[in-house]
Amino acid sequence: MNKFSLKNAYDHNSQAFSADITVAERIDFYSKWCQSGEYEKDLSKGGTYNGPIIAGEAISRLYPDDKNIRILDIAAGTGYVGEELRNKGYFNLDALEPSKVMLQQAKDKKIYKNHICDILGGTAVHINDDEYDCTVVCGAMGEGHIPCSGLNEMIRVVKPGGVVCIVMREEYLFTVSEYKDRLEPLMKQLEDEGKWESKDRINFPNHFAGKSGVLFVFRVKCDGV
Numbered sequence: 254m255n256k257f258s259l260k261n262a263y264d265h266n267s268q269a270f271s272a273d274i275t276v277a278e279r280i281d282f283y284s285k286w287c288q289s290g291e292y293e294k295d296l297s298k299g300g301t302y303n304g305p306i307i308a309g310e311a312i313s314r315l316y317p318d319d320k321n322i323r324i325l326d327i328a329a330g331t332g333y334v335g336e337e338l339r340n341k342g343y344f345n346l347d348a349l350e351p352s353k354v355m356l357q358q359a360k361d362k363k364i365y366k367n368h369i370c371d372i373l374g375g376t377a378v379h380i381n382d383d384e385y386d387c388t389v390v391c392g393a394m395g396e397g398h399i400p401c402s403g404l405n406e407m408i409r410v411v412k413p414g415g416v417v418c419i420v421m422r423e424e425y426l427f428t429v430s431e432y433k434d435r436l437e438p439l440m441k442q443l444e445d446e447g448k449w450e451s452k453d454r455i456n457f458p459n460h461f462a463g464k465s466g467v468l469f470v471f472r473v474k475c476d477g478v
C-alpha cells in the first residue's frame with residue numbers, strides 16, 4: 254500500500270470515527286463511503302485492516318469442529334468477518350448492520366442467512382434472547398459507534414455457554430470518552446454479576462493501519478445466571 258492510499262484510508266476512517274457527527278450522519282457516511290467503492294479499497298482485509306482475520310481465527314479456535322454454530326456478526330459492514338468465517342467452513346451466519354447500503358453489499362456476497370438492519374444503542378434490537386451460539390463485533394467499538402450498553406445486547410442474544418467476541422482498536426479503550434474508565438470496568442462488572450466470564454484478552458499488532466488491536470472473548474452466563 255502506497256503512502257497516498259494509506260492516507261486516504263486513514264482520513265476516511267477518521268471521518269467515520271469523528272466525534273463531531275450524529276448517529277444518522279455516521280451511518281450516512283458509511284453508506285456513501287461504501288457506495289463510492291472506496292470502502293473496501295481503504296479497508297483492505299489483510300492489508301490496512303486485519304481485525305476481521307483476527308475475529309475469524311478466534312472463533313475457529315473456540316469452535317474448531319462445530320461448523321454449524323449460529324453466529325451473529327454485529328456491525329457486519331460489507332461482510333468481512335462473514336467472509337473469514339465462511340472460508341473456515343462456518344455457514345450459519347446472520348448479519349446485523351445499520352447501514353442499508355452496507356448490508357446490501359454484504360447480502361450480495363451471499364454469506365449470511367438473515368440480514369438485520371438495526372443498531373446497537375439504547376434500546377433492544379429485534380432479536381429474541383438466547384438465539385445465537387456466538388456474537389462477534391469487529392471494528393465497531395469506537396467514537397460514536399457501539400456504546401457500552403451494547404454489551405448487554407451482545408450477551409442477551411447469546412445462549413448460556415455461548416461466546417461473545419469483540420475485536421477493536423486498542424487505543425479506543427483510552428481515547429474514546431464513552432469507553433475510558435468505563436468499558437473494561439463494565440466488562441469486569443458483568444463478570445462479577447455472573448453474566449459472562451472473560452476467557453481471553455489478547456493484544457495484537459496492526460488491527461488497522463499499523464494501530465494495535467485487542468481481542469476480547471467472553472463465555473456467556475457461565476455461572477448459570
Ligand SMILES: C[S@@+](CC[C@H](N)C(=O)[O-])C[C@H]1O[C@@H](n2cnc3c(N)ncnc32)[C@H](O)[C@@H]1O
Nearest residue numbers: 283328329330333352372373391392393398399
Ligand atoms: C469499520 S466498520 C466495520 C465493519 C465490519 N465489522 C468489519 O470489520 O469489516 C464499522 C461498522 O459499524 C457499524 N456501526 C456503527 N455504529 C453501530 C452501532 N451502534 N450498532 C451497530 N453497528 C454500528 C457501521 O455501520 C459500520 O458498518
